[in-house]
Structure formats: C-alpha cells, structure tokens
Amino acid sequence: MTTKSAAILSADNNLLLEEPLLRLPLEVLRKIFKSSQRYIENDGKKLTELARDAGAKAPQVSQEASLESLNAMITRMQTLKRKMETLHEEEKVVHAQSRKRVSHLNDLHSLSSLLEDGYESWSKIRLDRFMVDYMLRNGYSNSAKQLAQKQGIEELVDVDVFVQCWTIEESLRNKKTTECLAWCAENKNSLKKIKSTLEFELRLQVYIEYVRERKLKEAVTYSRKYLSGSCDTHTTEFLRASCILAFPPERPGPYKALYAEGRWDHLVKTFVSTHHSLYNLPQEPLLHVALAAGLSSLKTPSCHSTLSTRHNTACSVTSLCPICSTELNELAKPVPYGHHTTSWVDHDLIVLPNGRVYGTKRLSDLAGKLGLDSGKYRDPISGEEFERADVRKVFIS
Amino acid sequence: MDAIEKELDKLTNGGANLSKSIKDIDKCLEMLMDARTTIENDPTATVPTLQALESQLKTGFQLATDSLKGPHGGIAKYGKALDKKFKHSTNENTFGALANRQPLINRAIQMHLLREGNFEIAETFAKEAGIVEGVPSVLDIEFRELFSIQESLRRKELKPAIEWAEKRRDLLESRATNLEFELHRLQYMILLFQGTPDDIPNALAYAKAQFGPFQKKYLTEISQLAGCVVWREKLSMSPYAALIQDESSWQSIIESFTTEFCALLRLSAESPLYVATTAGAIALPTFNKMATIMKAKKTEWTSQNELPVEVPLPDKFKYHSIFVCPVSKEQTTDSNPPMMIPCGHVLAKDTVQKLARGTGSRYKCPYCPADSLPKEAREIYL
Numbered sequence: 178m179t180t181k182s183a184a185i186l187s188a189d190n191n192l193l194l195e196e197p198l199l200r201l202p203l204e205v206l207r208k209i210f211k212s213s214q215r216y217i218e219n220d221g222k223k224l225t226e227l228a229r230d231a232g233a234k235a236p237q238v239s240q241e242a243s244l245e246s247l248n249a250m251i252t253r254m255q256t257l258k259r260k261m262e263t264l265h266e267e268e269k270v271v272h273a274q275s276r277k278r279v280s281h282l283n284d285l286h287s288l289s290s291l292l293e294d295g296y297e298s299w300s301k302i303r304l305d306r307f308m309v310d311y312m313l314r315n316g317y318s319n320s321a322k323q324l325a326q327k328q329g330i331e332e333l334v335d336v337d338v339f340v341q342c343w344t345i346e347e348s349l350r351n352k353k354t355t356e357c358l359a360w361c362a363e364n365k366n367s368l369k370k371i372k373s374t375l376e377f378e379l380r381l382q383v384y385i386e387y388v389r390e391r392k393l394k395e396a397v398t399y400s401r402k403y404l405s406g407s408c409d410t411h412t413t414e415f416l417r418a419s420c421i422l423a424f425p426p427e428r429p430g431p432y433k434a435l436y437a438e439g440r441w442d443h444l445v446k447t448f449v450s451t452h453h454s455l456y457n458l459p460q461e462p463l464l465h466v467a468l469a470a471g472l473s474s475l476k477t478p479s480c481h482s483t484l485s486t487r488h489n490t491a492c493s494v495t496s497l498c499p500i501c502s503t504e505l506n507e508l509a510k511p512v513p514y515g516h517h518t519t520s521w522v523d524h525d526l527i528v529l530p531n532g533r534v535y536g537t538k539r540l541s542d543l544a545g546k547l548g549l550d551s552g553k554y555r556d557p558i559s560g561e562e563f564e565r566a567d568v569r570k571v572f573i574s
Numbered sequence: 575m576d577a578i579e580k581e582l583d584k585l586t587n588g589g590a591n592l593s594k595s596i597k598d599i600d601k602c603l604e605m606l607m608d609a610r611t612t613i614e615n616d617p618t619a620t621v622p623t624l625q626a627l628e629s630q631l632k633t634g635f636q637l638a639t640d641s642l643k644g645p646h647g648g649i650a651k652y653g654k655a656l657d658k659k660f661k662h663s664t665n666e667n668t669f670g671a672l673a674n675r676q677p678l679i680n681r682a683i684q685m686h687l688l689r690e691g692n693f694e695i696a697e698t699f700a701k702e703a704g705i706v707e708g709v710p711s712v713l714d715i716e717f718r719e720l721f722s723i724q725e726s727l728r729r730k731e732l733k734p735a736i737e738w739a740e741k742r743r744d745l746l747e748s749r750a751t752n753l754e755f756e757l758h759r760l761q762y763m764i765l766l767f768q769g770t771p772d773d774i775p776n777a778l779a780y781a782k783a784q785f786g787p788f789q790k791k792y793l794t795e796i797s798q799l800a801g802c803v804v805w806r807e808k809l810s811m812s813p814y815a816a817l818i819q820d821e822s823s824w825q826s827i828i829e830s831f832t833t834e835f836c837a838l839l840r841l842s843a844e845s846p847l848y849v850a851t852t853a854g855a856i857a858l859p860t861f862n863k864m865a866t867i868m869k870a871k872k873t874e875w876t877s878q879n880e881l882p883v884e885v886p887l888p889d890k891f892k893y894h895s896i897f898v899c900p901v902s903k904e905q906t907t908d909s910n911p912p913m914m915i916p917c918g919h920v921l922a923k924d925t926v927q928k929l930a931r932g933t934g935s936r937y938k939c940p941y942c943p944a945d946s947l948p949k950e951a952r953e954i955y956l
C-alpha cells in the first residue's frame with residue numbers, strides 16, 4: 178500500500194502555478210521596450226524637424242539665433258538620452274529579477290522527491306509568495322511589503338505592479354476616472370489589440386455623471402469629443418447613452434441601468450481583469466488555486482463528520498489533520514472530498530469493545546509509553562482502558 | 575529551463591537590450607555638440623553645418639531604431655522560450671470555491687503568520703485586512719511563548735523548554751510523550767560532556783534530581799545514562815556523541831517540543847495552510863485533467879460531493895484512516911459507515927443491506943464461508 182510514485186517530484190508538474198513568476202517581468206520588459214521605441218520615434222521625428230527648420234532658416238537669421246536653436250536641439254537630445262538611460266536601468270532591474278526567478282525555479286528542478294527537505298523549504302517560499310500575491314490583490318500592501326522583506330523574497334514578488342493596480346481600483350471606487358483613463362492612454366495599443374472596452378466604458382461613465390448632475394451642455398460636448406468616435410463599435414450603448422439626456426435620474430424611465438451605482442463596481446472589475454490580462458496575470462489569487470485544490474485533496478468524509486471522533490490531539494500517536502484544524506475546517510466545508518479507490522488503514526487491525534479500530538502496534542506502543550499493565554490497552558482518542566483479552570481482530574480486504 | 579536561461583543571457587550580456595540604442599543616441603548628441611563647437615569657432619561655417627544636420631540626424635536615428643531590433647528580437651525569443659516551457663503546464667482551473675471566503679482565508683493567514691513567529695506582520699495584516707473576528711489574543715500570547723522557547727532551543731538553551739514541560743507534566747504524561755525526559759537527558763549529557771571534569775558531580779546531581787519522576791518508565795535508559803560517565807574522555811567514540819553533537823538531534827527536539835506545544839493548544843504542529851497549499855500544488859496536475867473531463871461533461875468538480883478521480887499524494891499527507899468498501903468500492907461516510915460482520919470482515923452499511931436484499935435475512939460473507947444476519951453487523955470507527 179505504499180505509494181512511492183506519489184513522492185516523485187516532477188518539476189514541470191509543479192510549474193502550473195509558476196508561469197506568472199516569469200510572465201509578468203516579461204510584460205514589464207515589453208512595456209519598457211515600447212516606451213523606448215516611442216521615445217526614439219517621437220524625439221527622432223521632432224529633432225529632424227528642428228534640424229530641417231534650423232538649416233532652412235540659417236541663411237536668414239543671426240548666428241545667435243542659429244546657436245539658440247542648436248542648443249534647443251542639444252537639450253532635447255540630452256533629455257532623450259536621460260530617458261533612455263532610465264529605461265535601461267529599469268530594464269536591468271527586470272533582467273536581474275528574472276534571473277533570480279529562473280534560479281528559484283531551477284532550485285525546484287534540482288530536487289527529485291517531494292519528501293526532500295529542499296522541497297519543504299521551496300514550498301515554504303512558494304507559500305510566502307502566494308500570501309504576498311493574495312495580500313497585494315486585496316490591497317493589503319503594507320503587510321505584503323513587510324512579509325516580502327522579512328522572508329527575503331522581494332525579487333520574487335511584484336509589489337509595484339499590484340500597488341499601481343490597487344491605486345487605480347481605489348480611485349474608481351471613489352468615482353474618479355482620471356487615473357484609470359491615464360492608464361488606458363499609457364496602454365492604448367495593447368488595449369486595442371485585445372479589443373478592450375474599458376476606455377469606452379470609462380468615458381461613458383464620465384458622460385453619465387454629467388447627465389446625472391444635469392450638466393447637459395458638458396455632457397453633450399464630452400460625448401461629441403469622446404463617445405461619438407466609438408459609435409460604430411458600440412452602437413447600442415452610444416444610442417442609449419444619447420437618450421438619457423431626456424431622462425433625469427429621478428425619472429430614469431428605461432435607463433435605470435445606466436444610472437445604477439453598480440456600474441462603478443462593474444468598472445472596477447473590468448479594469449482589474451483588463452489589467453491582469455495585459456500583464457498575463459491569473460485572474461484569481463494563486464493562493465486560492467493551490468488552497469482549493471489542497472483542501473479538496475486532503476478532505477475526507479471524517480473531516481466534517483458529526484460523530485465526535487475527530488480533533489484527536491489527545492495523544493501523541495495521532496496527528497491532527499489540517500482540514501480538521503480550526504484554521505481550515507470551515508473553509509473546506511463546500512469543497513468535495515478526495516476520492517480513494519483503496520482503503521488506507523494500519524496493519525493488524527483490532528477493534529476495541531467500544532467499536533474503535535486501531536493498529537495493534539499503535540495501541541501496544543501507546544500502552545508501553547503510558548506504562549500500562551501488560552494486560553491493557555488505552556483508546557488514544559476516548560481515553561478508555563480495556564483488557565487486551567476483550568479486543569477482536571478486524572479484517573479489511 | 576536552460577533555453578530560458580540562454581535567452582535571458584542574451585538580454586543581459588548579449589547586447590539584446592537598450593545599451594546599443596543609447597550609444598547611437600549618444601553619437602547624435604556628440605554630433606550636435608561638435609556642430610556647436612564648429613559654429614562657435616568659425617561663424618562662417620554656421621549655414622553649411624546646420625544644413626547638414628538634418629540628414630546626419632536622420633542617419634543617426636535610423637541607427638538607433640535599427641539597434642532596437644536587438645532587444646525586440648531578444649524579448650520575442652525569451653517569450654517563445656517561456657511559451658515552450660509552460661506549454662503543457664498552465665493552470666486550467668478556476669476555483670470559485672474560495673472567491674467569497676475572504677474572512678476565513680484572512681484568519682488562516684493570520685494564524686500562519688503567528689505560527690511562523692511573524693508577530694509584527696500579523697498585526698499589520700490584521701489591521702489592513704480589518705480582521706474583526708481573528709485569532710484570539712490568548713493564542714497570540716501562546717505563539718509568542720512558543721517562538722521564544724524555540725529560539726532558545728536554537729541557541730541550545732534548554733532551560734525555558736524544561737520549565738515549560740515541568741509545569742505541564744500531567745498533561746504531557748496523558749499524551750504519552752517523552753518530551754520532558756528527553757529534555758532532561760539532553761541537559762544531563764551537556765553537563766557531563768561539555769563541562770570541565772569538576773562538573774561531573776553537578777551532572778550526576780542533576781541526574782539524581784531530575785530523573786526521579788521517570789524512574790518507573792525509563793529504568794533501563796536511566797541506568798545506561800548513569801553509566802556513560804565512563805565515556806567522558808572519549809565522547810566522539812561514545813554512543814552518545816550524536817545526541818549532543820548532531821544538529822539533527824537539536825532539530826528533532828525542537829520539532830517534538832513544537833508538536834507538544836501545539837497539541838496542548840489542540841493545534842497541529844505543521845501549519846495547515848502550508849500543508850494544504852503544498853498538497854494543492856502537488857495535486858494540481860490531476861485537477862487540470864479533471865477540469866478537462868468536467869468541461870466535456872459540462873459540470874464543475876466543485877459542485878460534487880466527492881472528487882471524480884484519485885489525487886496521488888505522498889503518504890505523509892494522509893491523516894485519517896480511509897475505508898473503501900471492497901464490494902461497492904465506495905468510501906464510507908457518516909450515513910454509510912463501515913460495519914464489521916461476525917467473521918471480522920468489514921463492509922459498508924449499504925453493502926450489508928444489499929447482500930441481505932433489504933429483508934434482514936441471512937447472507938453469506940463475500941470474503942469467507944461464514945454467514946450471518948444483518949443485525950449482527952456492528953458499526954466500527956476507523
């Protein structure tokens with residue numbers, strides 16, 4: 178009944194939750210690269226224009242004027258160089274971080290058994306990482322930073338990205354769209370690529386708020402500027418939005434949904450999910466994934482049994498199940514219990530007169546440790562003592 | 575991982591980064607500066623110098639743009655290496671099961687932080703997460719004591735642990751643990767082997783004073799310990815060397831201390847959060863397969879009572895006895911418990927009912943020639 182194969186460590190199988198560890202820095206790297214591309218393109222265009230201008234004007238203007246325009250170009254060039262150098266520094270940080278992460282995954286590849294001490298320490302770091310990820314996604318950023326620092330895993334977690342995400346989330350919760358719109362502008366191309374509706378919905382909300390406050394003139398101007406451009410892609414929404422001008426929030430008529438407060442929650446959710454897909458991040462905290470799978474695989478019918486036979490910490494020969502523990506018991510209630518095809522019991526089972534079944538060795542070891550008379554057994558859970566003569570053998574096939 | 579590392583090397587050291595573009599931009603800058611120097615030194619050169627700038631800059635920026643191909647390609651290749659690595663290892667599961675259970679997860683995290691001795695972080699966390707009904711403050715105090723005793727054991731100081739154990743001798747006794755005796759034994763060995771020869775009487779006095787209560791249970795062991803004075807001069811050859819010199823014996827005494835400490839609080843020694851997430855990570859490939867099957871059947875595994883397939887986990891993750899009825903192949907539960915029939919064989923209750931065709935009449939045991947009545951079967955607790 179030993180299941181040796183279950184202890185074999187396949188690093189690749191253990192990587193199911195590790196993809197974001199390397200994906201996120203890659204996305205950051207892409208972002209840095211795109212900025213550099215944009216800088217070079219924009220400044221290059223501008224600077225050649227300036228050069229053309231200066232060259233054309235040179236015969237007509239004074240030498241001072243020519244020098245001045247040359248100096249302006251130099252300043253611009255210096256700024257570009259500085260911006261590029263900053264990006265290069267950021268890039269180096271991401272490279273170093275990725276290297277640390279790759280080496281952390283390599284640590285896992287060097288192990289061959291789930292029973293090695295090395296696996297335990299690796300798995301402890303993984304839990305720390307998952308807790309930090311969970312904390313960041315829930316906006317507990319101080320806890321996250323403290324934990325990352327204490328455990329020395331700052332290179333393995335992504336505080337900045339999540340903190341930025343949380344700040345924008347919070348601003349949306351406070352019904353402010355500025356930060357989120359700025360974010361959309363920053364990621365314009367990527368958002369277009371995934372056909373995101375986030376920006377349109379944000380703009381629509383700004384418009385609705387104008388209408389709500391009955392600032393109809395502003396509403397119309399805003400709509401012309403920002404919404405009418407999308408009327409091809411979002412025809413229905415656009416038309417509906419135009420109609421609410423005639424329906425104030427007190428008498429919303431068929432447009433109650435547009436005035437609903439819930440639209441803001443919806444915006445928050447849309448933003449977060451868009452943000453995570455842009456960064457290739459899972460939508461759910463990794464802790465949820467690992468924990469839910471763990472709860473279910475460890476859970477047995479006994480863990481939520483109504484018979485008062487669990488919580489057996491009474492004795493050193495039994496160990497407490499994590500699902501039975503107060504920390505996880507409630508959490509594990511709704512998940513299915515693990516499936517088993519074979520029984521898992523001690524050798525040489527005997528049944529005590531009270532109906533409880535144990536392995537003979539477990540009971541005799543306990544009797545020895547307790548210094549009981551040789552003719553007796555003690556039930557480690559109930560504490561009752563029985564004559565050895567009164568037990569029966571049990572056969573489990 | 576090698577392919578990933580190779581591509582990463584190219585990004586860092588292989589020049590597939592922004593450094594080359596920056597050099598090109600620097601050259602453009604130099605060119606502009608040179609132009610300024612030329613004009614300043616020779617005003618007549620102003621017009622031709624400025625008129626040459628546009629095409630020079632164009633060329634310069636073209637170079638800078640071309641140099642971006644390095645990092646562009648490098649990032650793409652690195653991305654491909656990641657695609658390849660994670661091709662078959664992407665999590666397919668979504669676990670709605672925990673989505674709305676934040677308070678419970680928060681409490682589990684808070685508890686884990688305390689168990690690990692991260693008291694300050696636990697405090698920050700409780701505040702930030704607005705935990706109202708968190709871990710009772712009694713536990714907080716207990717965990718602080720646990721942690722400080724663990725620390726002293728790590729420094730190889732036994733006294734705080736011994737004091738703790740002495741105070742709880744009865745409780746520990748009823749758990750049938752050797753902890754207190756083991757602590758005293760270690761202390762005695764330290765006095766004996768690590769002191770000066772003058773300390774020998776102290777060690778013996780210690781033994782006399784402390785081993786008293788354990789005379790009955792550990793008689794042979796105690797007499798052996800008394801005899802080990804003779805090994806004093808040649809510790810390394812003695813059978814006791816490992817006991818005080820090995821780090822692992824200290825590690826194991828810290829572990830048994832932690833187990834006992836937690837057990838008296840009715841808690842497991844290992845953090846349940848750690849055990850569960852570790853088991854979950856090991857189990858995930860199976861869940862992925864399950865997700866595929868369930869998707870085809872248009873159901874979700876979370877909606878079932880029992881998982882559809884077995885999750886292979888190392889034995890140390892098995893905490894309960896499991897009984898699977900050999901006839902029905904079903905796991906027993908509260909409503910369908912294991913029953914022992916008079917011959918000593920065990921079947922699920924439903925199976926017994928079925929064998930007797932629900933009539934209460936005699937039936938034959940499927941595993942031996944004995945026959946019996948359903949009412950003679952008795953429920954057992956595994």
Ligand SMILES: [Zn+2]
Pocket residue numbers: 477479480498499500501893894
């Ligand atoms: Zn359990």
Ligand SMILES: [Zn+2]
Pocket residue numbers: 917918919939940941942943944
């Ligand atoms: Zn039988």
